[in-house]
Amino acid sequence: MEEEDRLSSLPDDLLHSILRELPFKHAVRTSALSRRWAPQWLRALASSRVLDFTDRDLARGQLPARAAAATMRRCLELHAEHGAPLDVFRVALMLPPGSSDGVFGRDVVGWIASAVARGAREVEVELIPTPTPTLRGLVPDSDDGSAEFVELPGDLFVARNSLARLALGGFSLGAVPAAPGGLAGLRSLSLSHVDLAGEAVRDVVSSCRALEHLRLSSSGSWRECESIRIASETLRVLEIVGCIDVKQVRVTAPALESIAFHDDDFFWEDADDVVFDFDDDMPALRDVYLSRIRFAHDSDETEFDSLLSDVEHAPVWTLSCDGWNLRVRFDTTNIQELQLLIASEDDYDDDLEVFAGFFQENELPLLDRLFLRFPGHVTDASDADAAAAPAGEVVDDSEREIDDEFVLDSLSFIKLVNFRGTRFELQLLAFFLKRAPALKQLVLVTGGEEGGAPGPGDEHLEVIQRQVSAMRKASPHARLTVCGPCQDRSQNPVHTRLYDEE
Secondary structure (H helix, E strand, O other), rough: OOOOOOOOOOOOHHHHHHHHOOOHHHHHHHHOOOOOOOOOHHHHHHOOOOEOOHHHHHHHHOOOOOHHHHHHHHHHOOOHHHHHOOOOOEEEEEEOOOOOOOOHHHHHHHHHHHHHHOOOOEEEEEEEOOOOOOHOOOOOOOOOOOOOEEEOOOOOOOOOOOEEEEEEOOOOOOOOOOOOHOOOOEEEEEEEOOEHHHHHHHHHHHHOOOOOOEEEOOOOOOOOOOOEEEEEOOOEEEEEEEOOOOEEEEEEEEOOOOOEEEEEEEEEOOOHHHHEEEEOOOOOEEEEEEEEEOOOOHHOOOOOOHHHHHHHHEEEEEEEEOHHHHHHHOOOEEEEEEEEEEEOOOHHOHHHHHHHHHHHHOOOOOOEEEEEEEOOOOOOHHHHHHHOOOOOOOOHHHHHHOOOOOOOOOEEEEEOOOOOEEEHHHHHHHHHOOOOOOEEEEEEEEOOOOOOOOOOHHHHHHHHHHHHOOOOOOOOOOOEEEEOOOOOOOOOOOOOHHHHHH
């Protein structure tokens, strides 16, 4: 007896609501279920207020770009014919070589123009550069900055519209006028891998009179943009990610609440041109994320010191630990939450004093929550085994020349993520446990293996639990939790988006 197809007997409107929640690729696949299902995904898409074509396979170019473009063109036509309102339009596609000024480029511009004209509040279009031979052999999916850009016409954002969020990647904005009226209502603007001069950034931002969130990111572009000037009375969140050639950052944003700088190697060889100039008066600033910022010479650090002095009143910080960042000295007396991102233990295996020095020389009287995040996976299992402390060994920092007199009086919560129980990790943990008399909770979250395989088993968790339980603690009543990432229910840091792992 054939099993009854109860799913297909559901009303169309219910089926459509289910299909609209599926990723684009999975919605298309439902057409193979039965003859009745074949047109359902198209009908669901045609009546949806959200058109999302950011499927990973499309973005990685597994479907030829022109075929993907034809599919999207047909979907947009059906949606327009149906007459449904359009609130959100998202696209991520690989940009084929030589297509920026051809049919493909004109199609993409047409999609944006159509979405804006139809009243979309959110438009996100990312054209991912095709990897060039320069780096393809060394770094998969890399780009050397020579990729083309699709030019946006000057009249695209002239007319008033409903846009509240705009995210563009892989475009040239050279023809966009200095103060386009269509961007006046934007609350969020993200520009990634765009062809845009520094002065144009200032002009575009100044035209967004309601702007609250600005993200500037790059993957080798912005070659002609060494200086960024931003002035906004409404801006609350600023992210500058990967703009390695930018040497001067001048920001006047009195309402700023969150600042993030990150690059895989934010490095300047010449301090003469490096300028960090932030508004002295940012009373609402609540969190700062500084990652991978280094200089060639000690004398170059003066401008970075200036940045620190402008933002040191923020209560929440995330710092990447590349050795240099932990040697900075600034006023840390306002910090209540601190997250340290440890890219590689190799830099610290014999230098626990670097961490100790940061906490000894920077007073942290208000520090309540401390998060340490270790590398997410180990590339060499033999190295990991060699670094692990034997199961019966009690590890502490007593062999290190570290001052035992200072304490972290207010520290009540410590969380270590991707914890494997290496000798370095245990020594670092012992350092904090001996100096946190107010500690209430300690959470150790183990990491999964590379590729999504399961992490350590119960036996390994028990070994870690015994090792930590045997450590000397300033707070004997602190609650200890050792678990895998799926079991973790403890609090997370304010900064959960980690640029180092993207």
